[in-house]
Each structure stands twice: as C-alpha cells, then as structure tokens.
Amino acid sequence: MTTALLILHFCVTIALIGVVLIQRSEGGGLGIGSSQGMGAFMSGRxxxxxxxxxxxxxAGLFMLLSLTLAVLYKGGVTGAGQDILGQAPQPxxxxxxxxxxxxxxxxxxxxxxxP
Structure with missing residues (x-):
C-alpha cells in the first residue's frame, strides 16, 4: 500500500509542477496557458x-498524500532517523x-x- 501511495504521490507531484509551469503569470510564463496554445477549445479566462x-x-491531493505517508511511516524508520520524541532523554x-x-x-x- 505504501508503494502505491508513493507512486501516486510522485505522479501528483509531477502533474502539479507541470500545471504550475503551464499557467500564465504576469511575466508570461511558458505561454502555453494562453488562448493561442489551446486553440479554439477555451477562452483565455x-x-x-x-x-x-x-x-x-x-495541491490538496499533494498535502493529503504527504500527511498520509507521514502517518504511515511514523516509527517505521530505524537507525539514524528514529523517532526522537518518543524516547526518554539521555543523561x-x-x-x-x-x-x-x-x-x-x-x-x-x-x-x-x-645582634
């Protein structure tokens, strides 16, 4: 299940990066999001x-998947990345x-x- 969530998380991340790059910003962005790039499909607005x-x-999916993976991995890492909050302080x-x-x-x- 964790592997499937990681693959889904990766796909959502790549899609989010692509959508953000396509958007037209004040500086013009990549220009793909303009009406010329989409043809007669949709207007600019x-x-x-x-x-x-x-x-x-x-972005919502990204946040949800990140939180889900964090909860699933809680306490599952051994070695240098152990949960330091669950341990008693060392003298x-x-x-x-x-x-x-x-x-x-x-x-x-x-x-x-x-004398």
Whole structure:
C-alpha cells in the first residue's frame, strides 16, 4: 500500500509542477496557458480558471498524500532517523571533576637576628 501511495504521490507531484509551469503569470510564463496554445477549445479566462482549479485540486491531493505517508511511516524508520520524541532523554555525559586545588601559601621567611 505504501508503494502505491508513493507512486501516486510522485505522479501528483509531477502533474502539479507541470500545471504550475503551464499557467500564465504576469511575466508570461511558458505561454502555453494562453488562448493561442489551446486553440479554439477555451477562452483565455476559461483556461485560467481551469488551470487554477486543477492546481488547487492537485495541491490538496499533494498535502493529503504527504500527511498520509507521514502517518504511515511514523516509527517505521530505524537507525539514524528514529523517532526522537518518543524516547526518554539521555543523561548528558560529564567529565570527572577533580577535587579543588588548595592554594599553597609560602612559609614566612625567618626573621633576621638582631645582634
């Protein structure tokens, strides 16, 4: 089932990329979405509405498939990508602490003898 969802996800992704590239943007895009590229099939406004709806539907499918695959894979990955939220925190390793060194004070010099 997961393999089928991954293949469907890939197809939806490629279709979404294609539809977004076809759309006419302010800069002209690829120009395929204009009425000249579609012939007499639809007007410019109808083509734009169709592409906008198609983009919205494909984006919704993309999000739904992404969430579904994430739920299916939760906890299924082993190794470096394990679920870190489900584990207890590991205690931090600390270096052994040496006992504090006491300052050594020099012994007072003997007082000079007075004759």
């Amino acid at each position: 109808g083509t734009a509405n169709l592409l906008t709806r198609t983009t919205a539907i494909l 931090a390793a600390t270096a052994p602490v040496a006992p504090p060194q006491q300052a050594v004070t020099p012994a007072p010099a003997p007082a000079p003898a007075h």
